[in-house]
Amino acid sequence: MEQINIQFFKLRHAVCISLAVFCSNFSYADKLKDTKNNEANILQNYLKQERSKAGLKTKTLKVGDIVWTYNEGGDISKPTVLLIHGLAGTRDHWNRVAHYLTPHYHVIAPDLPTNGDTTFPKSFDMSIPNITSELRNFAQSIHIDKDLHIAGHSLGGSVATVYASQYPFDTQSLFLLSSAGIYKQANTRYAKDPKTLKNLLVYKQGDFEQVIYKLMTTPPKVPSELKEAQEQILISKSSKTNQAIDQIVKLNRIYTPDTFAQLTRNVEAPTLIMWGKQDQIINYEVASELHQLLKRSEKPIILNNVGHMPIIEAEKLVAQHYLPFLSKTQDLKNPLADKLISFN
Numbered sequence: 001m002e003q004i005n006i007q008f009f010k011l012r013h014a015v016c017i018s019l020a021v022f023c024s025n026f027s028y029a030d031k032l033k034d035t036k037n038n039e040a041n042i043l044q045n046y047l048k049q050e051r052s053k054a055g056l057k058t059k060t061l062k063v064g065d066i067v068w069t070y071n072e073g074g075d076i077s078k079p080t081v082l083l084i085h086g087l088a089g090t091r092d093h094w095n096r097v098a099h100y101l102t103p104h105y106h107v108i109a110p111d112l113p114t115n116g117d118t119t120f121p122k123s124f125d126m127s128i129p130n131i132t133s134e135l136r137n138f139a140q141s142i143h144i145d146k147d148l149h150i151a152g153h154s155l156g157g158s159v160a161t162v163y164a165s166q167y168p169f170d171t172q173s174l175f176l177l178s179s180a181g182i183y184k185q186a187n188t189r190y191a192k193d194p195k196t197l198k199n200l201l202v203y204k205q206g207d208f209e210q211v212i213y214k215l216m217t218t219p220p221k222v223p224s225e226l227k228e229a230q231e232q233i234l235i236s237k238s239s240k241t242n243q244a245i246d247q248i249v250k251l252n253r254i255y256t257p258d259t260f261a262q263l264t265r266n267v268e269a270p271t272l273i274m275w276g277k278q279d280q281i282i283n284y285e286v287a288s289e290l291h292q293l294l295k296r297s298e299k300p301i302i303l304n305n306v307g308h309m310p311i312i313e314a315e316k317l318v319a320q321h322y323l324p325f326l327s328k329t330q331d332l333k334n335p336l337a338d339k340l341i342s343f344n
Helices: 002-008 030-054 091-101 128-141 155-166 194-200 207-215 224-252 257-264 286-293 315-330
Strands: 056-063 066-073 080-084 106-110 148-153 171-177 271-276 301-303
Touching: 030 056, 030 066, 030 091, 030 224, 056 128, 066 091, 066 128, 080 091, 080 155, 091 106, 091 315, 128 155, 148 155, 148 315, 155 171, 155 257, 171 315, 194 207, 194 224, 207 224, 257 286, 271 286, 271 315
Parallel strands: 080 106, 080 148, 148 171, 171 271, 271 301
Antiparallel strands: 056 066, 066 106
């Protein structure tokens, strides 16, 4: 089964071609540089305000060759919730949801070694098994590896699934939102043909607006200056993301829904599944397929008028469903010890 884990999750660095939220260096002429620096400052200030409102602070920690950047909030004596972002996302995609979690839980949201401010060697292996292994090392280093509640969005859902499968005694619960995987019921062009993910990249000015409405049904309103800053970041990262999609295309020719199913069936933790009904990236019907594969999954929650980014589009609804689930699962003994207890 370990071999299955490694084979399948070298695959599918897929599906969260979403709003990037961190700054790159821009240079063209002195005047242009000043403009870009101003945009960067606007974005940084916006994110700082979001973190502060959510009760989060940014921290860094070196673990091996990786310097992790992560947001932390809440009382460290309370149960820990680990929030995992998607492929082109960052830790700050979780800020809106974290606002509802930090009064009750200890919250950790790291930048994975795929995007954001976490730094790693050029030779870093970006396969899902390796990312999961490094995430485990990070969790152990900050002493949150026991009785951990894990939530993952899109690609982060794949990472969370592998984590829960490989470390069942330490995973208290699992929350999967628009989770990436290989599904028999997948019917969107992005899920069926990963090459089309390149249509979601922002290559030039003006692309950003179109991409937003493919990812979200009801994008949050943000100032035009902030949108411009985000667009510039996505343009600067398009080449790197393009290379990642090329890897998805190659790997997608090898692995199958059956491989995914075998790994998913290993998860022992109580699981909550959530999807946006208008998700154009991974259609919501696969949530029922995922539900059938997982041993202790509750009935999937489908959010109407929500796309691929519920953690940004409908953060209040996400929290309203997640908080009762957390309350219910935190009092359970280790899921493996409770296998005979009906969860539903």
